[in-house]
Amino acid sequence: MIIIHTCFQVSWDKAVKEVQKLDPVVQARIHTKVNWVSRITPFPWRKLQNMELYKLRVGPYRILMDVDFSTRSIKIIHVGHRSKIYRG
Numbered sequence: 001m002i003i004i005h006t007c008f009q010v011s012w013d014k015a016v017k018e019v020q021k022l023d024p025v026v027q028a029r030i031h032t033k034v035n036w037v038s039r040i041t042p043f044p045w046r047k048l049q050n051m052e053l054y055k056l057r058v059g060p061y062r063i064l065m066d067v068d069f070s071t072r073s074i075k076i077i078h079v080g081h082r083s084k085i086y087r088g
Contacts, residue, residue, distance in 0.1 A: 008038040008067075008074045015063075015076040022079075026061060030079060033058045038074060043067075053077060062086075 012019070019027055037044060037056060045054040045067070056063040062085045064078040078085060 007040070008072050010034060010038050010074045010076065012076045015079050018079045022061075026059070030058050030061065030063065034063065034074075034076065 019030055022030070033056060045056045045065070047054050048064070052066065053064050054067050056065065060082050062078075062080065062082050063076060064085060066075040066077055067073075068075075
């Protein structure tokens with residue numbers, strides 16, 4: 001699934017299945033936040049230490065994403081609760 005916005009192109013890939021397992025209210029909050037982030041600057045996400053991924057907070061949930069500024073694309077890698085998302 002690819003959603004095109006004025007600033008960044010967002011692709012969900014396999015993270016769609018992770019989002020679909022969540023409560024519908026949480027799903028809506030996550031989609032709203034990703035859509036908002038893809039259209040604004042400066043960027044409200046934070047880079048993870050020792051990794052090339054960025055994180056975005058949505059309540060107790062985290063969205064891990066790969067951001068390519070040269071192609072203006074965001075690839076959502078994982079979505080999950082903060083207690084589980086960072087475990088390998």
